Amino acid sequence: MRLGIRLGRLTILACSLSLASSATWAAPATTSGSVALALAGVVAPYSSLPAKEKKAVAAFFNGDSNVHITRKIIVTADKVVCRASNVAITSRSCELSFGSKTHTVKGSEANAIFATVALAGVPADGAAGTNYEALSKLSCTLDPAVIKDKAGGGADCTFEPGN
Numbered sequence: 001m002r003l004g005i006r007l008g009r010l011t012i013l014a015c016s017l018s019l020a021s022s023a024t025w026a027a028p029a030t031t032s033g034s035v036a037l038a039l040a041g042v043v044a045p046y047s048s049l050p051a052k053e054k055k056a057v058a059a060f061f062n063g064d065s066n067v068h069i070t071r072k073i074i075v076t077a078d079k080v081v082c083r084a085s086n087v088a089i090t091s092r093s094c095e096l097s098f099g100s101k102t103h104t105v106k107g108s109e110a111n112a113i114f115a116t117v118a119l120a121g122v123p124a125d126g127a128a129g130t131n132y133e134a135l136s137k138l139s140c141t142l143d144p145a146v147i148k149d150k151a152g153g154g155a156d157c158t159f160e161p162g163n
Contacts, residue, residue: 028137028160031120036155037061037147039120040075040140042113046096046103047075057142060155065148077138079163082114087129122161134163 031039041061044054056067057075082094094110096103105113117133118124125132138159146154 028158029121030156030158032156033152034155035116035120036140036157037142038116039138039157040073040142040155042116043077043080043096043138043140044075046098046105047077048098048101049073049075056144060142060144060147065144065150067144069144071144073142073144075138075140075142079134079136080113080117080138081134081163082110082117082132084111084114084131085129086126086131120157120159122159125162135159135161136163 037060040057044057047054049057053069053073056069056073059065059067077096077098079097080094083092085091092107092110092114094105094113096105096113114133117135120135122133122135125134136159138157140155140157143154148154
């Protein structure tokens with residue numbers, strides 16, 4: 001009987017830990033500063049932002065803070081899912097979803113997105129020869145006035161790790 005009680009307690013503990021790790025995985029995350037700017041910078045070219053705002057984000061990401069936009073720029077994506085094979089080592093791709101539109105990116109551009117998502121703190125996942133980096137509900141806000149100050153601020157992102 002005592003062994004049954006111990007097994008029951010161990011089962012409850014294991015289930016609790018499993019639920020806690022699942023909750024942590026789905027919890028919203030944030031990043032700011034240079035990492036947030038990089039995340040916005042690799043996602044913005046595929047988003048539905050107006051061309052003028054895409055150009056401003058590209059300028060920021062290339063080191064130029066003198067843009068002619070004063071209002072905040074918001075870069076969003078519903079999902080970003082990147083895959084890199086550790087068997088077929090030339091295979092790497094990312095799917096970026098914006099509402100009903102999905103963009104598939106391959107090669108060095110996909111590698112840059114994959115690495116930036118990892119830099120933002122998204123835990124890697126893998127299965128059957130493929131490594132994954134994924135996030136959802138991405139929202140990055142860039143404030144040109146603060147970025148121009150060159151004090152480390154002006155870029156903030158929120159997202160949910162995983163998909």
